[in-house]
Amino acid sequence: MTLLDVENLWVKFPSRHGVFDAVRGVSFTLGQERLGIVGESGSGKSMTGRAILRLIRPPGIVTADQISLEGEDLMQKSEREMRDVRGQRISMIMQDPKFSLNPVMTIGDQIIEAYRMHNSASKSEAYKKSLDMLNAVSIRDPERVMRAYPHEMSGGMGQRIMIAMMLIPNPQILIADEPTSALDVSVQRQVLSIMDKLVTDRGMGLIFISHDLNLVADFCDRVLIMYAGRIVEVCDADKLHDAQHPYTRGLLNSLPRLDAPCDRLEVLKRDPEWSKTPSVSARI
Amino acid sequence: MTMLDIQNLNVWFGHGRDRVDAVKGATFSVDRGDSFGLVGESGSGKSTILRAVTGLAPDWSGSIKLDGTELAGQREKAFYKTVQMVFQDPYSSLHPRHSVDQVLGETLYLHGFKDIDTRVVKLLDDVGLGGKFRFRYPHQLSGGQRQRVAIARALAPEPEVLLLDEPTSALDVSVQAEILNLLVDLRTENKLTFLMVSHDLSVVGHMCERLAVMKDGEIVEIMEVEALRKMQATHPYSQELLAASV
Amino acid sequence: MSETQSLRAWLLTETPTSRRHAKLSAIYHAWLSFRTNTMAMIGLIILVLLVVVAVVAPWLAPADPFAQTLANRLQPPGTDGHILGTDSLGRDLMSRLIYGSRITLYIVGLVALIAPITGLLVGTVAGYVGGFTDMVLMRITDIFLAFPRLVLALAFVAALGAGIENAVLAISLTAWPPYARMARAETLTIRSSDYISAIRLQGAGPLRIITKHIWPLCISSLIVRVTLDMAGIILAAAGLGFLGLGAQPPSPEWGAMISEGRRFILDHWWVATVPGLAIFTVSLAFNLLGDGLRDVLDPKDSEK
Numbered sequence: 102m103t104l105l106d107v108e109n110l111w112v113k114f115p116s117r118h119g120v121f122d123a124v125r126g127v128s129f130t131l132g133q134e135r136l137g138i139v140g141e142s143g144s145g146k147s148m149t150g151r152a153i154l155r156l157i158r159p160p161g162i163v164t165a166d167q168i169s170l171e172g173e174d175l176m177q178k179s180e181r182e183m184r185d186v187r188g189q190r191i192s193m194i195m196q197d198p199k200f201s202l203n204p205v206m207t208i209g210d211q212i213i214e215a216y217r218m219h220n221s222a223s224k225s226e227a228y229k230k231s232l233d234m235l236n237a238v239s240i241r242d243p244e245r246v247m248r249a250y251p252h253e254m255s256g257g258m259g260q261r262i263m264i265a266m267m268l269i270p271n272p273q274i275l276i277a278d279e280p281t282s283a284l285d286v287s288v289q290r291q292v293l294s295i296m297d298k299l300v301t302d303r304g305m306g307l308i309f310i311s312h313d314l315n316l317v318a319d320f321c322d323r324v325l326i327m328y329a330g331r332i333v334e335v336c337d338a339d340k341l342h343d344a345q346h347p348y349t350r351g352l353l354n355s356l357p358r359l360d361a362p363c364d365r366l367e368v369l370k371r372d373p374e375w376s377k378t379p380s381v382s383a384r385i
Numbered sequence: 386m387t388m389l390d391i392q393n394l395n396v397w398f399g400h401g402r403d404r405v406d407a408v409k410g411a412t413f414s415v416d417r418g419d420s421f422g423l424v425g426e427s428g429s430g431k432s433t434i435l436r437a438v439t440g441l442a443p444d445w446s447g448s449i450k451l452d453g454t455e456l457a458g459q460r461e462k463a464f465y466k467t468v469q470m471v472f473q474d475p476y477s478s479l480h481p482r483h484s485v486d487q488v489l490g491e492t493l494y495l496h497g498f499k500d501i502d503t504r505v506v507k508l509l510d511d512v513g514l515g516g517k518f519r520f521r522y523p524h525q526l527s528g529g530q531r532q533r534v535a536i537a538r539a540l541a542p543e544p545e546v547l548l549l550d551e552p553t554s555a556l557d558v559s560v561q562a563e564i565l566n567l568l569v570d571l572r573t574e575n576k577l578t579f580l581m582v583s584h585d586l587s588v589v590g591h592m593c594e595r596l597a598v599m600k601d602g603e604i605v606e607i608m609e610v611e612a613l614r615k616m617q618a619t620h621p622y623s624q625e626l627l628a629a630s631v
Numbered sequence: 632m633s634e635t636q637s638l639r640a641w642l643l644t645e646t647p648t649s650r651r652h653a654k655l656s657a658i659y660h661a662w663l664s665f666r667t668n669t670m671a672m673i674g675l676i677i678l679v680l681l682v683v684v685a686v687v688a689p690w691l692a693p694a695d696p697f698a699q700t701l702a703n704r705l706q707p708p709g710t711d712g713h714i715l716g717t718d719s720l721g722r723d724l725m726s727r728l729i730y731g732s733r734i735t736l737y738i739v740g741l742v743a744l745i746a747p748i749t750g751l752l753v754g755t756v757a758g759y760v761g762g763f764t765d766m767v768l769m770r771i772t773d774i775f776l777a778f779p780r781l782v783l784a785l786a787f788v789a790a791l792g793a794g795i796e797n798a799v800l801a802i803s804l805t806a807w808p809p810y811a812r813m814a815r816a817e818t819l820t821i822r823s824s825d826y827i828s829a830i831r832l833q834g835a836g837p838l839r840i841i842t843k844h845i846w847p848l849c850i851s852s853l854i855v856r857v858t859l860d861m862a863g864i865i866l867a868a869a870g871l872g873f874l875g876l877g878a879q880p881p882s883p884e885w886g887a888m889i890s891e892g893r894r895f896i897l898d899h900w901w902v903a904t905v906p907g908l909a910i911f912t913v914s915l916a917f918n919l920l921g922d923g924l925r926d927v928l929d930p931k932d933s934e935k
Contacts, residue, residue, distance in 0.1 A: 117663065141557035142528070256427075285426035285584065286629040312557065355562035357591035359614050359630075365566050366591070369559035441828050462834045470832055478825035482847045484653050491843070495833045517646045520653035525645060538829065 104273055104306040105131040105153070105191075106384065108166040112148045112330075115160055123148040123161070125330040129383035131274065131306045135297070137321035137338060138310045141352075145330040146310045150276045153308075154187050155180075171273070189219065192267035194260075196279040201263055202251040209247030212266055219270040234265040238295050257288035264296055274306045282312070293320055314341065314352055325383050326352075329376035335383040348375055387450075388417040388546060388578045389438070394447035396430070396437045407433040407442075409602040415595075417452075417545075420572065420579035422589035422610075424626065425599035431582045432473075433602075435548045438580070439470055451546070466496060469539035473551040475531035479523040485509070485534050486519045489541060496542040508537040513567060529560035533567065540571065547572075549581040553588065565591060586630040590614060598623040661927045671923020677916035685732040692726035696883045705899045716901045718891060720881075724905050727883035731906065734884045735913065738799050738868045739861055745803035747857050750810025751849060755841050757811070758818025769815065772808045780805040781870060788876040795884070798877035802867050806860065813856060814849045821845050851928035858921030862914030869910050885910050 112124035124145040129136070140146040152163045155175065168175040170190060178186065187193075195201050203211055212231040216222065222230065228247075235243035238261040251259060260280060267275060277296065281289040297320065300307045311317050317324055318341040326334040326349050334346040344350060351369035396408040408430040415421040423431040436442035438449055440460040449456045451467065472478035479488060489505045498504055506516050512533040523531055532552060539547060552568070553561040565588065572579060583589045589596050590613055598606045598620065606620040618624045643660075647653035665671060684691060693712070700721035708716040708724075715724040757768040775783070780802075787801035821827060822845070830844055871877035872886025873893075880887060885906040892903030 141559060287426065287625060290629060314558070352558055355559045357562075357565065357587045359587050359590045362591070362614060365569065366562035368562050368566065439832055441831065465832055465834045470829070472825040472829060474825060478829055480826040480830075480844060480847075483844075484650070486650060486653075491830070491835075492833045495835055495839075520647040520650060521645070522653070522657065535829070538833075542833070 103130050103132055103385070104171060106167065106169045107131075107153065108168075108384065110149065110152055110165040110168065111163070112145070112152050112157055113162045113164070115162070122330055124152060126380045127327075127330075127332055128380065129325060129332070129335075130385050131308060132385070133304050133306055134323060135300065135307045135309060135321040135338075137317035137324040138308060138327060139312065139314055139317050139324060139352075140327035141312060143329075144327040146312075146327050147278050148330075149327070150193065150278050150308060150310050153276065154191055154193060155183050156187075156193075188267075188272070189270045190272050191274040191276060192270070192272040194263055194267055194275065194277045194280045197256075197283050202259065204251050206250075207247065208249055208251060208254070208262055212247070212262070212269070215266050216269050230269075234269060235262070237268075237299065238262070238265045239291070240265075255288075256284050257292060260284060260292050261295060264292070264299070268299055268303075271303065272305065274308065275300060276308045276310070278310045279312065280309075281316070289316075314356070318342065323383070331376065331378070331380040332383055333375060333378075333381060335381055347372065386417045387414050388419070388452055389421075389580060390414040390448075390450040391434070391438075392448040392450075394434065394437060394445060394449065396433050396442050396445040398442070398444065407602055408437065408445075410447075411597075411599075411604050413597050413604065413607055415578055415580055417578055418576055419595070420581065420593040422593035422596035423580070423582045423599060424584065424586055424589050424596055426584060426626075428601075429599040430602040431599050432550050435470060435550050435580065435582055438548060439468065440464075462496075466542045467544055468546045468548065469542060469544040470548040470550065471532075471535055471539050471552045474555045475528055475535050476523075476555065478535050479531055481523055484520050484522050485514075485526075488534060488538055492538050492541040498541075504541070508541060511540065511571070512537045513563075527560075528556050529563060532556060532560075532564055536564075536567065536571070540575070543575070544577070546578045546580065549579060551583055552581070554584065561588070568592065586613065586627060598626065665923055665927045668923040668926060670919045671926075674916040674919030674921075674923065677912060678920060681732055681913060681916070682736065684729055685736050688729045688733055692723075692729045694723035694726045696722060696726040696730040697881050698722060705895060705902065707899070708901050708905075715905050716899075718888070718902045719895060719899075722881075724888075724901070727888060728885075728905060728909055731883040731885045731888065731909070734795065734878060734882065735865060735868070738795065738802075739864060741799045742803050742806060742864050742868075743857055743861070745799070746806035747810050747853050749803070749807040750812075751814050751846065751853060753807070754811035754814025754816075755818045755845050755849060758815040759822055759837060759841050759845060765815075768811070772811045775805065775808040776812075778805070781867065784867065784871060785874070785876060788871060793876045793879060795878050795882070798868055798871045801871070802864055805867075806864065809860075810853060810856065814853065817849050817852065818845055821848055855921055855925040855928055858917055858924055861917035861921070865910060865914050865917070 108128045110124055110127045111122060114121045114123060127149055138146045138149060148157065151157055153168055155163060157163050165176055170186065175183065175186060202208070209231060212234060213224065213227045216227045216230055231247065232243045235246055240246055240258065240261055254262065280296070281292050284292060309317065309321055318338050321338045324336055324338050324341055325332050326346065328348050334344055334349050336344050342353065344353065351367070354367040355369050357366055391414065392412050394408055394411040395406065397404050397406045399405055411434060413421070423434060425431045433442055437445045451464070456464070486505060489508055490501050493501045493504050505519060509515055509518060514530060514533050518526070518530065526534065549568070553564050556564060569592070571577060579592065581589065581592055590610055593610055595607065595609055596613065597604045600622050606618060606623045608618065612618070613627070616627055618627050642656050644656060647656050703717050703721040704719055706713050706717040708714065710716060713723050713725065715728065717723055753768050753772065757765040783805045784801035787804060788797050791797040791800065827840060827844060830840060868877055869886025869889065872884045873890040875890065878884030878887045880891070888906035889903045896903050
């Protein structure tokens with residue numbers, strides 16, 4: 102079942118030196134799966150995530166033949182209707198939880214507020230639900246966490262709380278933009294497995310945006326590789342290491358490996374052709 | 386021959402009740418021309434050791450010996466001619482209003498070099514940037530180019546020891562490969578001793594001969610890279626780290 | 632045409648070839664982004680006009696600003712030979728306004744030199760050195776901040792005697808503390824940044840770090856702040872003039888002119904209104920310019 106269908110998505114930024122295209126004609130579909138978008142900084146991967154929610158600030162312009170969420174075209178919606186889509190039907194998790202949580206409210210108040218915004222529930226009911234949510238993201242001692250302020254939380258805890266909050270309205274799609282890159286490796290895995298479990302249990306679609314090839318290969322079902330605003334290659338995550346495109350190969354080879362020591366790392370040679378060839382479609 | 390010898394190093398911040406012990410009883414030594422890695426998660430105190438060596442973290446006890454001489458109190462100018470540091474984030478380690486020329490020129494001037502113009506050009510060549518970058522400002526450079534400038538700045542006084550604080554963690558993987566290659570080349574050309582901090586075991590595995598694993602301010606294990614490659618960590622924490630990074 | 636084109640390309644280049652080239656290119660980029668701000672450009676144009684008027688005042692003024700013609704007193708605007716009318720002593724208001732711009736610029740210029748530089752010195756030294764020095768310097772700043780500006784200025788002028796120079800001194804003395812506060816706050820964030828650590832590792836001393844590394848970063852926000860405060864400074868100067876503690880008659884200072892016109896404000900509105908409008912226009916121009924400069928100079932924004 103296709104949840105999201107994006108066709109020919111462009112994000113443009115007009116500037117003094119002409120128009121800069123951050124995303125150039127990207128097309129993909131998302132079912133109940135974990136879709137990874139990988140690329141280096143400036144490849145347009147974050148812009149793609151934001152453009153789906155129409156969160157690109159002026160002077161940026163988003164154009165697309167369609168961005169349809171279960172048949173409804175998001176491009177046709179008014180700003181007011183989009184507000185109902187954001188959070189309710191498509192949620193987004195950002196890189197650093199510190200900037201997404203309100204520093205002067207306790208975590209409990211924030212979760213309860215988020216819950217009551219989407220559901221008509223009494224305070225005590227919302228409190229109970231919030232505890233459940235924190236339990237679901239494997240937070241020990243949720244009562245204490247409910248009373249705490251964001252600055253008292255570690256990065257991993259904060260990110261788990263963000264995930265809990267994003268899942269409250271039971272969205273169909275979760276967009277996670279580098280959700281673990283601010284975290285330590287050991288915490289990274291925990292957060293990912295929690296996210297994975299929730300997404301699979303609820304049959305959600307997940308768009309996982311990351312710069313980390315290995316992480317995406319482990320964690321996702323399908324991977325889009327972006328370069329200079331275009332999708333250069335689409336492959337199944339478990340076959341990522343057999344990827345064909347020279348860019349993907351270059352990225353893979355430039356990683357130092359413990360099991361295969363070498364004197365010099367392979368350096369990616371960028372071919373200007375890559376940014377000229379049209380985007381590969383990832384629609385099914 | 387030992388270049389850097391650290392015995393029972395304690396580093397702390399704040400006083401009295403607010404005192405935080407960032408490093409507790411760290412002991413290790415790095416031979417001349419060797420490359421030593423410090424690995425651990427954020428808050429484990431690995432960067433703090435570098436800051437204590439350079440004198441940027443003023444409160445420490447224990448002993449730090451550089452080439453046989455004990456370091457104490459204010460570092461002298463000669464120290465900074467021997468030991469230089471490359472910072473983690475190239476976006477914050479270059480002065481936003483100084484051009485590359487100013488950054489390198491001032492460094493050379495401070496170390497008393499006379500032929501500044503020729504040296505600036507040579508440094509830029511050494512780090513693979515070339516003269517056309519000389520008069521650019523940091524905002525006109527990419528992350529990798531900025532880190533090259535930062536490396537050039539560290540090389541300017543012709544040091545013997547280079548302290549590397551996560552030099553590639555803010556960069557893309559393809560750029561990381563270029564910077565790591567550059568560092569390897571510079572090390573062989575200039576016979577440098579490296580002390581490198583990283584959270585990434587595979588980077589340390591690529592760059593270093595020996596490494597120390599840190600947790601909560603303490604060194605839990607010191608091992609050879611060969612052992613790391615063979616997954617032969619003895620301490621449970623290092624095993625856990627190793628398992629998470631493969 | 633092609634010459635201006637190539638000059639433009641030379642200025643916009645990504646690969647400057649010399650120190651001077653890089654500087655000019657950076658200035659040109661700032662100018663381009665400033666130019667897109669229409670309101671700021673209006674402010675700039677007004678201020679440039681003000682400077683021009685002040686410079687060519689003797690040629691521009693239709694009459695001697697001090698020449699009294701009692702027979703011609705309190706003529707309304709539009710009277711023959713007096714576009715803006717005359718005041719209670721029959722002096723041409725237009726000419727007085729034009730000569731008054733010199734005094735305004737003089738005050739503004741002096742205050743703009745004294746107050747921010749004092750503030751910058753005190754603030755950056757306090758912020759960088761820290762500890763006891765910081766405490767002493769900041770408590771002194773607090774003492775100055777605790778006084779209402781005009782009252783402190785009044786006290787100074789009362790002690791030193793009335794006159795423009797003393798008014799400038801009084802205003803500067805009351806204007807520097809906010810700059811010191813701001814410079815200190817910025818210094819505290821800059822001090823802990825990596826590029827300051829990096830230059831310390833080259834063995835640079837505090838004097839070099841403060842003057843060459845911290846000042847350049849503080850100055851831009853300081854300039855913005857000073858420009859925005861200019862309106863207040865002009866008004867304070869005019870206020871002192873109005874109270875008779877600034878410029879002394881017959882000097883055509885705008886505040887003093889309003890003060891003179893106050894007696895006739897109901898029957899002869901223009902005597903007070905004309906200098907009032909001038910003060911308003913110049914204050915507004917400084918505010919508009921300050922807003923525009925903030926967009927160009929503020930390092931937090933220009934980073935992106």
